[in-house]
Amino acid sequence: MERGKMAEAESLETAAEHERILREIESTDTACIGPTLRSVYDGEEHGRFMEKLETRIRNHDREIEKMCNFHYQGFVDSITELLKNQVTDTNRKLQHEGKELVIAMEELKQCRLQQRNISATVDKLMLCLPVLEMYSKLRDQMKTKRHYPALKTLEHLEHTYLPQVSHYRFCKVMVDNIPKLREEIKDVSMSDLKDFLESIRKHSDKIGETAMKQAQQQRNLDNIVLQQPRVGSKRKSKKDAYTIFDTEIESTSPKSEQDSGILDVEDEEDDEEVPGAQDLVDFSPVYRCLHIYSVLGARETFENYYRKQRRKQARLVLQPPSNMHETLDGYRKYFNQIVGFFVVEDHILHTTQGLVNRAYIDELWEMALSKTIAALRTHSSYCSDPNLVLDLKNLIVLFADTLQVYGFPVNQLFDMLLEIRDQYSETLLKKWAGIFRNILDSDNYSPIPVTSEEIYKKVVGQFPFQDMELEKQPFPKKFPFSEFVPKVYNQIKEFIYACLKFSEDLHLSSTEVDDMIRKSTNLLLTRTLSNSLQNVIKRKNIGLTELVQIIINTTHLEKSCKYLEEFITNITNVLPETVHTTKLYGTTTFKDARHAAEEEIYTNLNQKIDQFLQLADYDWMTGDLGSKASDYLVDLIAFLRSTFAVFTHLPGKVAQTACMSACKHLATSLMQLLLEAEVRQLTLGALQQFNLDVRECEQFARSGPVPGFQEDTLQLAFIDLRQLLDLFIQWDWSTYLADYGQPNCKYLRVNPVTALTLLEKMKDTSRKNNMFAQFRKNERDKQKLIDTVAKQLRGLISSHHS
Numbered sequence: 164m165e166r167g168k169m170a171e172a173e174s175l176e177t178a179a180e181h182e183r184i185l186r187e188i189e190s191t192d193t194a195c196i197g198p199t200l201r202s203v204y205d206g207e208e209h210g211r212f213m214e215k216l217e218t219r220i221r222n223h224d225r226e227i228e229k230m231c232n233f234h235y236q237g238f239v240d241s242i243t244e245l246l247k248n249q250v251t252d253t254n255r256k257l258q259h260e261g262k263e264l265v266i267a268m269e270e271l272k273q274c275r276l277q278q279r280n281i282s283a284t285v286d287k288l289m290l291c292l293p294v295l296e297m298y299s300k301l302r303d304q305m306k307t308k309r310h311y312p313a314l315k316t317l318e319h320l321e322h323t324y325l326p327q328v329s330h331y332r333f334c335k336v337m338v339d340n341i342p343k344l345r346e347e348i349k350d351v352s353m354s355d356l357k358d359f360l361e362s363i364r365k366h367s368d369k370i371g372e373t374a375m376k377q378a379q380q381q382r383n384l385d386n387i388v389l390q391q392p393r394v395g396s397k398r399k400s401k402k403d404a405y406t407i408f409d410t411e412i413e414s415t416s417p418k419s420e421q422d423s424g425i426l427d428v429e430d431e432e433d434d435e436e437v438p439g440a441q442d443l444v445d446f447s448p449v450y451r452c453l454h455i456y457s458v459l460g461a462r463e464t465f466e467n468y469y470r471k472q473r474r475k476q477a478r479l480v481l482q483p484p485s486n487m488h489e490t491l492d493g494y495r496k497y498f499n500q501i502v503g504f505f506v507v508e509d510h511i512l513h514t515t516q517g518l519v520n521r522a523y524i525d526e527l528w529e530m531a532l533s534k535t536i537a538a539l540r541t542h543s544s545y546c547s548d549p550n551l552v553l554d555l556k557n558l559i560v561l562f563a564d565t566l567q568v569y570g571f572p573v574n575q576l577f578d579m580l581l582e583i584r585d586q587y588s589e590t591l592l593k594k595w596a597g598i599f600r601n602i603l604d605s606d607n608y609s610p611i612p613v614t615s616e617e618i619y620k621k622v623v624g625q626f627p628f629q630d631m632e633l634e635k636q637p638f639p640k641k642f643p644f645s646e647f648v649p650k651v652y653n654q655i656k657e658f659i660y661a662c663l664k665f666s667e668d669l670h671l672s673s674t675e676v677d678d679m680i681r682k683s684t685n686l687l688l689t690r691t692l693s694n695s696l697q698n699v700i701k702r703k704n705i706g707l708t709e710l711v712q713i714i715i716n717t718t719h720l721e722k723s724c725k726y727l728e729e730f731i732t733n734i735t736n737v738l739p740e741t742v743h744t745t746k747l748y749g750t751t752t753f754k755d756a757r758h759a760a761e762e763e764i765y766t767n768l769n770q771k772i773d774q775f776l777q778l779a780d781y782d783w784m785t786g787d788l789g790s791k792a793s794d795y796l797v798d799l800i801a802f803l804r805s806t807f808a809v810f811t812h813l814p815g816k817v818a819q820t821a822c823m824s825a826c827k828h829l830a831t832s833l834m835q836l837l838l839e840a841e842v843r844q845l846t847l848g849a850l851q852q853f854n855l856d857v858r859e860c861e862q863f864a865r866s867g868p869v870p871g872f873q874e875d876t877l878q879l880a881f882i883d884l885r886q887l888l889d890l891f892i893q894w895d896w897s898t899y900l901a902d903y904g905q906p907n908c909k910y911l912r913v914n915p916v917t918a919l920t921l922l923e924k925m926k927d928t929s930r931k932n933n934m935f936a937q938f939r940k941n942e943r944d945k946q947k948l949i950d951t952v953a954k955q956l957r958g959l960i961s962s963h964h965s
Contacts, residue, residue: 177208178215181211184202184203187199290328291331294324294325294327297316297319298320298337301316301344304316305344308351308355310455311451311454311455313344313348314455317341317348318458320337321338321341349455349456349461352451352452352455352456353468356452356469359449360473363444363503363507364479366443366503367499367501367504367507368499368503369443369503370444371500371502371503371565372503374502374506374565375498375502375562375565378561378568381568382561382564446511446514449469449511449515449518450514450515465518466517469519473504473508473519476504477530480500481531481535483497483538483542488542490551491551491558494555494558495558497538498558498559501535502565502566504531505527505531505566508524509524509569509571512524528571536575536576539583543583543586547590547593548590549587549590549591549594549661552586552587552665553587553664556584556587559576559579559583563576577669580669584665584666584679587665591661591662591683592683592686592690592691595687595691596691596694596695599651599692600695603698606645606646606647606650608645608647608708608709609645611645612640613639613641614638614639615638616638622642622649625649626648626649626652626719626723627652627723643719644712644715645712645715647716648720652720655687655692655727659727662679662680662683662684663735666679673735673737674737676737677732677737680735681746681747684731684747685747685748688747688752689748689752692752696752696759697759699713700759701763707764707771707806707809708809711764711809711810713756714757714760714764714813714817715813717760721753721757724750724753727747728746728747761820764821765820765821765825768821768825769825769828771802771806772825772828775796775798775802776795778798779795779836781853782852783845783846784845785848785849790855792858793855793856796859797859800860803868804868807822807868808868810869818869819872822868822877823876823877826864829880830881830884833856834883834887834917838920843924844924844925846925847891847892847925850888851892853888854888857881857888860881861881861885864877864878865878883912886910887912887913887917890910890913895909895910896952896955899913899918900952900955900959903959915960916960919953919956919957922952922956923953
C-alpha cells in the first residue's frame with residue numbers, strides 16, 4: 164500500500180517536473196533549451212514526457228488553428244503583403260547582388276559550351292587525323308614515286324580509315340579521288356616498266372657480255388682444276404646467281420624507285436672475278452609493277468603486256484645486222500644481246516610467281532634457236548677466212564655453254580657447229596690452196612744444197628728422210644728433193660693442227676675427232692694439193708727439169724704418208740687399226756701427181772721433138788747423095804742426150820718409158836714426114852739423105868741413153884723405118900713380094916699400103932723435061948718396073964682385105 168502511495172507520489176512529482184519543463188521550453192529562448200532537455204533525458208520518464216509534449220503540441224496547434232481561423236484573411240493579407248515586399252526587396256537585392264553572378268554564370272556557360280565543342284572537336288579531329296596523315300603519306304609516296312607502298316596506303320585509307328569519317332565532306336572528296344589515284348599509280352608503274360624494258364633492250368648486249376665473261380672465267384677455272392686439281396672450287400652455281408636479286412619492294416630509297424633497270428658498273432678487266440650478269444640489273448620496277456597490278460586485280464593484263472613486249476624485243480634481238488659476217492665483233496654483239504635477253508627472262512622466271520612460265524620460256528627459246536641457227540648458217544656462209552670461222556666457232560661454243568648454265572637446251576647449236584666444221588674445212592682448203600700455190604710457184608725445183616751439219620739436221624727435222632749413203636757423203640751435198648717437199652709436209656701438219664683446233668670443246672669423242680681430221684686431210688691431199696700439183700705440171704712454160712724434180716719430190720712425199728698417219732694417231736690417240744678408221748689417201752695423191760708428171764714429160768718430150776722436126780727442110784727432088792745427117796736431127800739427138808742425162812734420179816722405169824716414148828714418137832713423126840701428102844714426089848737421093856738421119860737415130864738408140872734397156876730394145880722403135888728404107892734403097896721387091904706374110908719375113912714391118920704410097924711418090928711425072936733420049940729409055944724401063952711393083956702391091960692389099 165505504502166509502495167502504491169510512494170509510486171503515486173513519485174508519479175505526481177514526475178508529472179509536476181514535466182509540467183515545469185514544458186513551461187520552461189515554452190518560455191525559454193531556443194538557444195538555452197539544451198540544459199532543460201538534458202534534464203529530461205537524465206531522468207527515466209522521458210517516454211511519458213514525450214507523450215505530454217505531444218499532447219501540449221496538439222493543444223497549441225488547436226489554439227493556433229482557432230486563432231488562424233479567426234484571423235485568417237487578415238493574416239493572409241498581411242502575409243501576402245509581407246511576402247510581396249520581401250520578394251520585391253529580395254528580388255531587388257538579388258538582382259543587384261546576382262548581376263555579377265549572372266554575368267559569371269553566363270561566362271561559365273559559354274566556357275562550358277566551348278569546352279564541350281573543343282572536346283567534341285578534338286574527338287572528331289582525333290578520328291580524322293589518321294585519315295589525313297594517311298592521305299598525306301599517300302601524297303608523299305606518290306610524289307617520291309614509291310607506287311607500291313602508295314597503293315598499300317591507299318588500300319588502308321579506303322578500307323580502314325575513311326569508313327569511320329565517311330560523313331565528312333572532305334572524305335567524300337577523297338573517296339571520289341581514290342579511283343583516279345589508282346589509275347595514276349597504275350599508269351606511272353606501267354611507265355616505269357616501259358622504261359625498264361627499253362633500258363634492258365638497250366643494255367642486253369652488256370648483260371650478255373658479262374654473262375659470257377662469267378662463263379668464260381668458269382671454263383678457264385675448270386680447265387685449271389682439270390690440269391691442276393685443288394681443294395675448294397669457286398664455281399658460282401645458278402642458285403647463287405639468283406640471290407643477287409633480293410630487292411626490297413617497299414624500299415624507301417627514291418633512287419631505287421626511279422632506277423630504270425640497269426646499274427652503272429664499270430668494266431675492270433684486271434678484276435679477279437667478273438661481276439655476275441644479274442649484278443647489273445635492278446628488277447624492282449618489274450616486281451613493283453607486278454605487285455601493283457596484282458593488288459589492282461589486273462595481273463593477267465600485266466602478264467600479257469609483259470610477254471607481248473618481250474616477244475617483240477626478242478624478235479628485234481634475233482634480227483642480225485646485215486654486215487654481221489664481216490667481223491667477229493658483229494657476231495659477239497649479236498650473241499651478247501641474245502644471252503642478255505634470256506638471262507633476264509630466266510631470272511624473271513625464278514624470282515616471280517608466274518609472270519613467265521617454263522612453257523613461255525621454252526617457246527621463246529625454240530624461236531630464238533631456229534632464228535639464230537638460220538642467221539648463223541646464212542652469215543657464216545659468207546666467211547672465207549678460216550681464222551674468223553674458228554673464232555666464230557669458239558664464240559658459238561661460249562654462247563652455248565653460257566645458255567646451258569641457265570638450263571637452255573643447246574644440242575642444236577652443237578649440231579650446227581658440225582655443219583660449220585665442213586665450211587671451216589672448205590675455207591681451210593681454200594687457204595691452203597693459196598699456200599701450196601705460193602710454195603710451188605716460189606720453188607726453184609732444184610735439189611736442196613747442204614753445206615753444214617746444222618742445215619742438214621734442220622731439213623731432216625722438218626721432213627722425215629733417211630739415207631745412209633747421203634749421210635756418209637762429205638759436205639757440201641744435196642738432198643734429192645727440192646724445198647717444196649719439207650714445206651708441203653709441214654703445211655699438211657699445220658692443216659691437221661688447224662682441223663684439231665676446231666674440234667676442241669665440241670664434246671666429240673676421240674674417234675670422231677680422228678675421223679674428222681682424216682677426212683679433211685684426205686680432201687686436202689686428194690683435192691687441194693692434187694690440184695695444185697696438177698696445175699704446176701700442166702703449166703705451159705714448165706720444163707723437163709722441173710717435171711723430173713716434181714716426180715722425185717712426189718716420190719718422197721708419198722713415202723712420208725706413213726709418218727702423217729703416225730702424227731694424226733699421236734694427237735688423237737686413236738690407233739689406225741681401229742674399226743672404221745679412215746685411211747689417208749696421200750699415197751694415191753702423190754702417185755697420181757707423179758703419173759701426171761710422167762705423162763707431161765712424155766708429152767713435153769714429144770713437143771720438143773716436134774719443134775725440132777719443124778726445122779726439117781728436105782729437098783725431096785735432090786739427086787745428090789748426102790754424107791752426113793741433117794743438122795736439125797743432130798741437134799735433136801744432142802737435146803735428147805742432155806735431157807736423158809737429167810733423168811738419172813728418176814725411177815728406172817720412168818726414164819726408160821720416157822726414152823722409149825721419145826724414140827717411138829720420133830720414128831712415127833719421121834714416117835709421117837716421109838708419107839705426108841704435101842710430098843708428091845721424092846727421089847732416091849732424098850731417101851738416101853733420109854736414111855742417114857734414121858741411122859743417126861738408130862745410133863742414138865744403140866748408145867743406151869738410159870740404162871736398163873736390153874740389147875737392141877730401143878732400136879726396135881725405128882724398125883718400121885729401117886725396113887721400109889732398106890726395101891726402097893736396096894730395091895729388094897722380089898724378096899718382099901715373095902716372103903710377104905711369112906713369120907720370118909725380112910720386111911715384116913713394111914705395110915704394103917705404106918710401100919705403095921711411097922712408091923707412088925717415086926713415079927716420074929715430068930718425062931717431057933728429060934733432055935737425053937737414053938735417059939728417057941732408062942726412065943721408061945724404071946717406070947715400067949715401078950708400075951709392075953705397084954700392081955703387085957695392090958694385089959697384095961686387095962687380097963689382104965678380102
